[in-house]
Amino acid sequence: GDQVEQSPSALSLHEGxxxxxxxNFTTTMRxxxxxxxxxxxxxxxxxxxxxxxxxxxxxxxxxxxxxxxSTLHIRDAQLEDSGTYFxxxxxxxxxxxxxxxxxxxxxxxIP
Amino acid sequence: xxxxxxxxxxxxxxxxxxxxLNCDPVSNHLYFYWYKQILGQQMEFLxxxxxxxxxxxSKLFKDQFSVERPDGSYFTxxxxxxxxxxxxxxxxxxxxxxxxxxxxxxxxxxxxx
Numbered sequence: 001g002d003q004v005e006q007s008p009s010a011l012s013l014h015e016g017x018x019x020x021x022x023x024n025f026t027t028t029m030r031x032x033x034x035x036x037x038x039x040x041x042x043x044x045x046x047x048x049x050x051x052x053x054x055x056x057x058x059x060x061x062x063x064x065x066x067x068x069x070s071t072l073h074i075r076d077a078q079l080e081d082s083g084t085y086f087x088x089x090x091x092x093x094x095x096x097x098x099x100x101x102x103x104x105x106x107x108x109x110i111p
Numbered sequence: 112x113x114x115x116x117x118x119x120x121x122x123x124x125x126x127x128x129x130x131x132l133n134c135d136p137v138s139n140h141l142y143f144y145w146y147k148q149i150l151g152q153q154m155e156f157l158x159x160x161x162x163x164x165x166x167x168x169s170k171l172f173k174d175q176f177s178v179e180r181p182d183g184s185y186f187t188x189x190x191x192x193x194x195x196x197x198x199x200x201x202x203x204x205x206x207x208x209x210x211x212x213x214x215x216x217x218x219x220x221x222x223x224x
Binding site (some may be wrong): 030031033035040041042043045048050086088090094095096097098099100101102103104 | 112142144146153154155156159166167169200202206209210211212213214215216217218
């Protein structure tokens with residue numbers, strides 16, 4: 001919890017625009033995952049990164065272990081992108097697979 | 112994508128009773144996890160489990176908690192006895208490897224009265 005600082009806590013985007021979410025880490029992380037929580041409360045996997053960047057459609061994520069941050073870029077936002085986005089990271093030196101979650105970013109896409 | 116199922120989706124019980132939360136992980140996954148999310152708070156790690164054993168548990172994993180996966184069936188979290196502060200959503204997750212994507216179930220909403 002305290003090891004992951006996620007921002008912004010809330011974000012409104014007009015359809016077709018884009019923005020970036022960010023997670024800063026207070027310690028060195030081994031890997032990061034990004035999720036979107038859907039309307040039913042289920043966590044949808046977006047990305048798993050141990051380094052570098054990954055892209056999937058209108059989403060792109062980057063992870064810099066040395067600089068202790070990860071970002072999630074959304075471009076050409078659509079109404080169905082609305083939801084709460086979470087990053088979660090594994091600390092180097094802690095139990096393998098133990099994820100530390102950010103507090104989430106609530107994204108609302110406006111027509 | 113791979114799906115993790117959790118049963119039940121909701122459970123209401125009286126304080127002091129026992130409850131078992133069930134998780135059906137992805138079929139070829141070997142690592143299993145429980146996380147707890149109290150209303151309005153962040154998701155917190157409880158425990159991870161591999162090869163029939165607990166690998167690490169957090170301070171939230173009280174003595175009243177136990178996990179098992181008998182004969183490769185459901186991965187379960189048992190709380191006995193329950194306390195008011197156990198009210199939360201409990202998420203199960205699984206992964207193929209310890210350094211791999213974790214897939215989460217939809218959660219079990221537990222209310223202890």
